[in-house]
Each structure stands twice: as C-alpha cells, then as structure tokens.
Amino acid sequence: MSATLERFSTRTPSTSRRKPRRPLRDRLASIAFLLPAVVLVTLLLTAPFADTVYRSFFDDRFVHQSFSGFANYHRMFSDSAVLKSLLNTLFWLIGTVVLPIGLGLSIAVMTNAVKWGRIARLAIVLPYAISGAAVAVVWNFMLQSDGAINSALKSLGLSSLQHDWLLNWPLNTVVMIIANAWQATGVAVILFLVGLQAIPPDTIEASALDGAYGWTRFRHVVFPQLRPVTVVIVGISLVNGLKAFDLIWVLSQGGPARSTETLALTMYWETFVLQRPGSGAAVAVVLTIVVVAVSWFYLRRQLRASY
Amino acid sequence: MKRREFLAALGAGGAGLLAAGCGKGLQSPPGEVSFYSDNPTWKSGFEDASRQLRKASGTGLDILSVPTVTSYEQVIKAQLQTAKAPDLLKWWNGYRLQDLARIGQLADLTDIWQTAAGKGWIDPAIRADCSYDNKVYGLPLHESYYVVFYNKNIFAKHDLAPPTTWAEFMAAAAKVKKAGITPFVSTQSYPWSFIWFEEMVSKLDVSFYQKLTAGKASYTDPKAEHAMSLWQEMIGKGYFTSPDTDLTTVPAMMHSGAVAMYPCGTWNNATIQQAGLKSGKDFDAFIMPTIEPNATKSVIVEAAQFAMPARAPHKKEAHDLLSHWLDPAVQKVWSAFLMDSAPNPTVISPDPVIRNVQALVKQTNPTRVNRYWEASPPALVESNVQDLGDFMIHPEKAKSVLSRMQSRAEAEWSYWKQEVS
Numbered sequence: 187m188s189a190t191l192e193r194f195s196t197r198t199p200s201t202s203r204r205k206p207r208r209p210l211r212d213r214l215a216s217i218a219f220l221l222p223a224v225v226l227v228t229l230l231l232t233a234p235f236a237d238t239v240y241r242s243f244f245d246d247r248f249v250h251q252s253f254s255g256f257a258n259y260h261r262m263f264s265d266s267a268v269l270k271s272l273l274n275t276l277f278w279l280i281g282t283v284v285l286p287i288g289l290g291l292s293i294a295v296m297t298n299a300v301k302w303g304r305i306a307r308l309a310i311v312l313p314y315a316i317s318g319a320a321v322a323v324v325w326n327f328m329l330q331s332d333g334a335i336n337s338a339l340k341s342l343g344l345s346s347l348q349h350d351w352l353l354n355w356p357l358n359t360v361v362m363i364i365a366n367a368w369q370a371t372g373v374a375v376i377l378f379l380v381g382l383q384a385i386p387p388d389t390i391e392a393s394a395l396d397g398a399y400g401w402t403r404f405r406h407v408v409f410p411q412l413r414p415v416t417v418v419i420v421g422i423s424l425v426n427g428l429k430a431f432d433l434i435w436v437l438s439q440g441g442p443a444r445s446t447e448t449l450a451l452t453m454y455w456e457t458f459v460l461q462r463p464g465s466g467a468a469v470a471v472v473l474t475i476v477v478v479a480v481s482w483f484y485l486r487r488q489l490r491a492s493y
Numbered sequence: 494m495k496r497r498e499f500l501a502a503l504g505a506g507g508a509g510l511l512a513a514g515c516g517k518g519l520q521s522p523p524g525e526v527s528f529y530s531d532n533p534t535w536k537s538g539f540e541d542a543s544r545q546l547r548k549a550s551g552t553g554l555d556i557l558s559v560p561t562v563t564s565y566e567q568v569i570k571a572q573l574q575t576a577k578a579p580d581l582l583k584w585w586n587g588y589r590l591q592d593l594a595r596i597g598q599l600a601d602l603t604d605i606w607q608t609a610a611g612k613g614w615i616d617p618a619i620r621a622d623c624s625y626d627n628k629v630y631g632l633p634l635h636e637s638y639y640v641v642f643y644n645k646n647i648f649a650k651h652d653l654a655p656p657t658t659w660a661e662f663m664a665a666a667a668k669v670k671k672a673g674i675t676p677f678v679s680t681q682s683y684p685w686s687f688i689w690f691e692e693m694v695s696k697l698d699v700s701f702y703q704k705l706t707a708g709k710a711s712y713t714d715p716k717a718e719h720a721m722s723l724w725q726e727m728i729g730k731g732y733f734t735s736p737d738t739d740l741t742t743v744p745a746m747m748h749s750g751a752v753a754m755y756p757c758g759t760w761n762n763a764t765i766q767q768a769g770l771k772s773g774k775d776f777d778a779f780i781m782p783t784i785e786p787n788a789t790k791s792v793i794v795e796a797a798q799f800a801m802p803a804r805a806p807h808k809k810e811a812h813d814l815l816s817h818w819l820d821p822a823v824q825k826v827w828s829a830f831l832m833d834s835a836p837n838p839t840v841i842s843p844d845p846v847i848r849n850v851q852a853l854v855k856q857t858n859p860t861r862v863n864r865y866w867e868a869s870p871p872a873l874v875e876s877n878v879q880d881l882g883d884f885m886i887h888p889e890k891a892k893s894v895l896s897r898m899q900s901r902a903e904a905e906w907s908y909w910k911q912e913v914s
Contacts, residue, residue: 247912249596331735352737353681353886439683442736443883458567460872461592 235474242467251464258468268469271447274359275428275476278448281363282370282427287419289367290374291412295404297375298382307375314372322436325365326352329437352438355445362446366433370426374419381415382408417488424484428477449473525555526580526811529572531565533558538830542818545826549817552810554581573598578802580811586622586631586798587867588874588909593800594625595913600801600808603629605816614819614837619796622863631798632818633836637758638850639692639793639864640778642765647674647753655779659696662782666732669753678743678755679733681882684866685740687874688756689733690881691793691865693720697784699791699860706868708906712899721884721891723784728888736885744768747776756781758795758864762846763832772832773845780853790859795867796836873905 242258244251262268293310297303313321328334329351336348352358385408393407431450434440440447440455447455453473457466521527524547530539536556543554557579559565572578573593584590593599606629609615616636623631643655651669656662666676679689695702697720704710705717727733734743734752744761746752748768755761762772770776780792799818801811817823819837828835832844834851842848866874877898884894 326739330737330739332738350735350737350886441683441879441882442681442886443879445883458563459875461570462872 238467238470238474241464242471244464246462246464248461248463254464258464259472261465262468262472267444267447268452270355270445271449271452274356274446275448275450275473277356277359278363278366278430279424279427279480281360282366282430283420283423285363285367286370286374286423287416289371290419291378291416293371294375294378294382295408298379307379310375311372313369314376316369318369318432319436321365321369322433325361325368325433326437329361329365352446353442358438358446362434362437365437366426366430369433370423373422377415377419378412381412385411421481421484424480425477428473428480449476521555521580521807524551525553526805526807526814528554528556528581528583529565529569529579530556530558530583531560531562532583533560535831538827541830542823542827545820545823546814546817549820549823550810550813552814554814573802573804576804576806578804578806580801580805580807581815582800582802583634584631584798584800585867586619586633586796587863588870589867590623590631590798590800591625591913592871594628594630598803599630600803600805600812601628601630602632602801602812602815605629605632605812605818608816609819613839614821614824616836616838616861618861619794622794622796622867623798631800632815633796634799635760635795635797635831636834636836636838637760637795638780638834638854639688639756639758639795640850641781642747642755642757642761642776642778642846644747644750644753644770644776646775647750655777656782657779658786659782659784666727666754667730670730670732674750675734675752676732676754677727677734678738678740678746678752678757679736679885680738680740681736681885682738682740683882684875684878686878686881686885687865689724689885690720692756692781693724693784695791695793695862696781697723697788699789699862702791703862706863706865708869708902708909712895712902717895718892720784721895725888725891728885733885736882744770759847759850760795760831760833762844766832772847773849776846778846778850780850780857780859790857791862792854792859793864794861795864869902870905870909872908873902876901876905 241251243253243255245254245257293307297306316324326333330336331350331353333351335351339345339347349357351361389407389411390403393403398407428448429450430448431454434446434448434451435454438446440451444452444455449469450473453466453469456462456469525543528539530536536558539554539556543556547553559568569579569582569584570593584593590599606615606620606623609632610617610620615633619633619636620629623629623633647669648654648665651665651672653665653668654661656665669676680686691702694705694717698716701710701714701716705712705714711717734746743752743755744765745768747755747765748770755765759778762778765776766772780790783790799815801808801815805811821837821840824835824837824840828840828842832842832847834842834847842851862868866878868874869877880894880897880901884890
C-alpha cells in the first residue's frame with residue numbers, strides 16, 4: 187500500500203502540499219450538499235443494519251424479547267436446511283459469475299464484427315428486459331415434470347434424458363442458475379460490447395502487423411483491454427448471485443424440502459414464514475458479512491491491481 | 494417554474510405525503526368499515542354481502558385485498574401493532590387465529606357467537622377452532638369440506654359409482670389407471686403436500702389425527718407409519734399426478750379427462766366450474782371413505798375467519814356489522830356467490846355439488862376435524878409440509894421424514910407452550 191501511495195505522490199506532487207483552509211461558507215455548503223445523502227444512508231441502511239445486528243442477539247418473541255447471546259447463530263449453523271442454503275449460495279455465486287461472463291464475452295466477441303450480430307445480440311439481450319418473476323413463470327412452464335422440455339425430449343425419442351428438473355437437489359439449483367444466466371447474460375453482452383468498441387483500432391492493427399490473429403490476438407491484445415469492463419461485470423454478477431431471490435421464490439418457494447433455498451430465501455423464510463425475527467436477523471447478518479467480505483476481497487484486489 | 498421553486502414544491506409535497514402516511518387511523522368512506530382480505534376473487538361476493546349487511550346494520554364493508562398470502566400476513570401483522578389497524582380482517586382459524594389472539598391483538602367476539610348459536614346460525618362443533626382461552630375471536634366466513642371432486646364422465650364411461658368404502662376407492666383408482674388416466678391429483682407445491690397426509694391419517698383413525706395435531710401423539714407412532722406406507726404404496730402404483738403439478742392447472746386437467754379425482758376443499762368448486770365443467774353434471778364430489786370399514790367417519794373442515802383487531806378504529810360499527818354476518822339473509826347472498834358451504838347450517842347452497850356435500854355431511858354425520866394447516870402451531874406446520882413434500886418425491890424416506898417431523902413437533906410444541914404460558 188505504501189508503495190502505491192509513493193507512486194501516486196510521485197506522479198502528482200502538488201497533491202502532497204497542504205491546501206489552504208477553505209472559507210467557512212464553502213465548508214458549510216459542502217456539508218449541506220452531503221447531508222441529504224448521509225441522512226438517507228444512515229436512516230435507510232446503517233440504522234436498520236445496526237438494528238438487525240442488535241435483534242439477532244435476542245430471542246424470537248415479537249414482544250418482550252430476552253437477550254439470547256449467540257443462540258440464534260448456533261441454531262442457524264446446526265440447521266441442515268441453512269447449511270444447504272449456504273452451499274446453494276456458493277453454487278449461485280459461482281454460477282452467476284461463470285455463466286453470464288463466459289457466455290456474455292463469447293457472444294459479444296462473436297457478434298461484434300459480423301453483419302447479423304445485431305439481430306443475434308437483440309435476441310440475447312431481450313430477456314434482460316423481463317422481470318425475474320416473469321422469467322420464473324416461463325421457466326416453470328418449461329421445467330415442470332410434464333413441462334415443455336420433457337415433452338420435447340419425449341417427442342424427439344429422447345425419453346431417457348427426461349428428468350424431474352425441479353424436484354431433485356442439486357439438479358434443481360443448477361437449472362435455476364441456468365435460467366438466471368439466460369436472463370443475466372444480456373447485460374454482460376451489452377457491457378462487453380461497450381468494452382470491445384472502446385478498444386483503440388490501432389492496437390488491433392499493430393497486433394495484425396505483428397502477426398497476431400485469432401486466439402493469440404484475443405488473449406494478448408483484446409482481453410487485457412477488456413479488464414475494466416470485466417471488473418464491473420464480475421462485481422454485478424457477484425451481487426446478483428448473492429441476492430438471488432425472485433426467480434427461486436416463484437419457481438419453487440425454496441422447496442422441495444427447502445432444498446433450493448439461498449441465504450436470501452432462508453432469511454425470508456425464517457423471518458416472514460416461520461415468524462422468527464431473531465433467527466431471520468441472524469441469517470441477515472451472516473448474509474451481509476458474506477456479501478461485504480466477497481465484495482471487499484474482490485474490489486480490493488481489483489482496485490489495487492488497477493494502480 | 495424556477496429550479497428553487499420546483500425543489501421547494503417537491504419538498505413540500507414529500508412532507509405532505511409523509512405527514513399523511515404517519516396520520517392516525519384508516520380512512521374509510523362514511524358508513525363503511527375497512528376490511529382486509531387475501532382473496533381478491535372474493536371481492537364481488539363481499540360487495541354483495543356488504544349491501545345486505547348495510548341494510549341490517551347501517552354499515553357496509555370497504556374492501557381491500559392483498560393478493561399474496563405471505564404479503565398479506567406481513568401487512569396485517571405489522572398493521573395490528575399500529576393505529577392503522579383495519580376494522581375487520583380475514584384470517585385463518587385454529588392455531589393461526591390463536592397466534593394473534595394470544596398476544597391480545599384481536600377483539601373478543603364471544604357475545605356475537607353466543608347470540609348466533611342461540612338462533613341456530615352456527616355449528617357449535619367448530620367453536621374450538623375459532624377460540625383461544627375459551628373466548629371466541631373469529632366468525633367463520635365459510636365452512637369448506639375437504640372432499641374428492643370427480644369427473645362424472647370418466648366415472649360413467651368406466652362404470653364407476655362414487656366409492657363408499659376404501660376398497661371401492663382403490664378399485665376405482667386401479668380401473669382408471671388401467672385406462673391411462675391418472676387417478677388422483679397430488680402436489681408438493683407449497684403448501685399443498687398436507688392434503689393427502691391429513692386425509693390418510695384421519696381416514697385411518699380420526700382420533701389419532703386429532704391427538705397428533707394437538708401434540709398429544711407421535712409422528713413415529715405405528716399408525717402414522719401405516720398411513721404413510723399406504724400412501725407410499727399408492728405413489729408406487731403411479732396413482733398420483735407429478736409432485737410438481739401446478740394446482741392452478743388442475744381444473745383444466747379435470748376438464749380434459751387427464752385426471753379423474755381431485756381431493757380438495759369445496760372452495761375449489763367455483764374454479765372447477767370456471768374451467769368449463771358443469772356442477773353436478775360433469776363433476777361431483779364425495780367424502781373420502783375410511784381406510785377400515787368400521788373406523789369413525791370423518792371430514793376435514795376449513796373455515797376462514799372474520800376477525801376484529803383489538804385496535805380497530807371503528808369498533809362499534811364493526812361489531813354491529815359482525816353481529817349480522819351469520820344472518821341467513823346475508824349468508825344466502827354470500828353462499829350463492831361463493832359456490833361453497835355457508836357457515837350458517839340453515840342456509841342450503843344453490844350449487845348442486847355443494848348441496849350434495851351438505852346432504853352427505855348431514856346424512857353420515859362425520860366427525861369434523863380441522864385442516865392440518867390450522868390444526869397445529871404455524872411454525873410446525875410450515876416446516877412439516879416441506880418434509881411431506883420431500884416424502885412425495887422420495888417415498889422411500891417415509892420413516893426418516895416422520896422422525897424429522899416428530900423432532901420438530903417436540904421443539905415447536907415446547908416453544909408454543911412456553912409462549913402461551
């Protein structure tokens with residue numbers, strides 16, 4: 187970190203000098219402009235989070251709660267449904283990063299320079315405009331045991347490939363991640379296209395002169411220049427994976443037997459279905475820790491690397 | 494308009510909205526009390542009943558619907574703790590009603606019940622399901638029976654009569670299965686996995702079902718295991734629709750003849766008719782027979798409730814209105830809309846299927862037991878229906894599922910007793 191700061195200060199020596207103190211009027215104006223944002227974040231984010239942390243140390247009563255220490259956390263980690271939910275969250279995390287990014291990058295690269303690319307991209311981007319709940323309804327129609335996919339397989343004489351897609355774990359979680367990728371790939375394609383179009387043509391021409399074509403050009407010239415946009419897409423995908431809710435809720439309500447729950451659903455289930463606000467708060471705190479830890483770890487690495 | 498003027502106007506508007514949001518009490522039109530329901534499809538029926546109630550009590554209903562059950566529960570539970578409580582609300586009976594009554598959030602309606610019972614306007618057998626601590630906190634909106642709807646055309650084609658014994662019931666299933674028709678509707682889609690469980694256990698031994706749901710018998714009892722093994726056998730024979738069947742598609746499946754029998758509450762009568770089947774002509778209903786011929790006959794009952802919050806802003810008007818709810822003049826209008834059994838036993842439904850069910854209940858006098866969904870503490874039922882769903886997909890897990898349900902029952906009953914003590 188100190189090396190980074192040193193480099194930064196070498197590049198911009200003027201910033202290391204102490205600035206003259208600004209007039210009071212200016213400082214008050216800055217505070218006035220900052221205040222609405224600070225108040226909103228405090229009221230809508232920090233205070234509820236602090237309250238949730240506090241609530242997680244009390245029992246599940248709605249009135250006259252008693253302090254219960256780490257009992258909610260202990261119960262949470264000894265519940266097999268919650269442990270499966272943690273595992274599913276990990277699946278979602280991997281699936282929502284790997285699939286939309288892999289597919290999004292491939293589609294963007296393959297359709298960027300061809301004439302029919304616009305039509306292909308439109309078809310892939312369109313699902314992004316549909317709400318998660320509507321996507322779930324469509325996929326439910328396809329994935330049910332007597333749904334479109336199994337009917338199509340049967341009519342093609344591929345009955346051996348028929349499955350109860352939504353009934354058995356981990357297949358049900360995997361197909362939900364694929365359904366999510368079908369929708370989420372659209373935004374990755376758009377962002378990668380923006381990245382591709384921002385690549386200076388002279389770098390491509392220079393690589394052609396050096397005899398770099400195909401995979402070599404992509405690997406050593408194009409992909410490194412897509413780094414900033416990849417950072418953004420991975421960040422978005424990580425957050426989407428961790429907050430996955432609507433698609434799962436509409437497709438399976440977390441069932442059967444709570445096998446498709448992610449931590450977001452477990453939090454909802456404990457708090458609103460089982461009416462256990464203390465246990466729900468504990469799940470919310472754990473989910474927040476996971477989200478913050480993953481985001482911090484990822485962004486810290488990426489931001490450090492970008493200096 | 495200048496930017497500053499625009500921002501000032503926006504701020505004033507926001508402050509006004511905030512003040513209105515923090516205002517006290519729900520604003521219902523004069524002469525009406527606010528009523529929250531989770532069933533938007535009942536709105537026109539409530540409007541018909543409201544006109545009759547206005548004639549009798551001078552007060553009508555201002556109906557508000559929250560269409561999703563889970564959202565509805567949250568909205569109501571949040572509002573009950575504030576000055577914005579509705580005047581009346583639709584709620585479940587049994588332990589779900591007790592869940593609100595035990596923390597003092599509902600008003601005592603015992604006087605209305607007693608007056609209605611004195612006039613013969615209510616079935617005294619269901620009082621316990623509407624009470625907590627011997628006080629009544631809800632008046633039934635309907636009295637739905639869990640019956641087996643069947644496609645009359647399929648039964649006629651295969652020379653079948655509505656079964657009166659378990660052997661006939663199974664023979665009918667075997668016959669239609671042989672003809673390529675799925676005998677029974679069944680789904681684990683939340684929360685409907687309990688339908689077959691409650692039917693199998695109560696038709697095996699209704700007193701065991703009552704003890705089991707009251708926390709006085711074990712899920713690992715040989716009777717529960719026997720009920721599950723019979724159910725397992727039926728799954729093995731391919732008698733049921735796929736466990737992920739969407740119940741909204743079932744009336745269409747009945748209409749197309751893809752499925753022959755559909756065990757469900759009589760509230761589904763209207764939905765089946767909407768799919769194009771004519772009541773009494775294309776479909777009818779029977780009460781599932783007991784598994785042993787000499788077992789006590791029983792029927793599962795579901796009765797959603799009219800309840801009044803303890804903090805209702807217009808308590809007197811709401812109380813007056815409720816005192817007329819069970820009046821036959823109101824119930825006739827309501828029952829005609831509902832195409833289901835009215836809570837007032839003197840009101841005979843105009844619908845042929847419901848009239849037939851009402852006659853069957855009168856004739857066979859089965860023991861009425863509460864639906865599984867309301868018959869035990871909510872947290873226990875919510876989790877047990879998940880396990881039952883697991884069993885429906887993996888019937889070989891019967892014993893481990895029952896064992897999980899029993900462990901949960903022990904924990905949840907202990908929690909419930911601790912809460913109400």
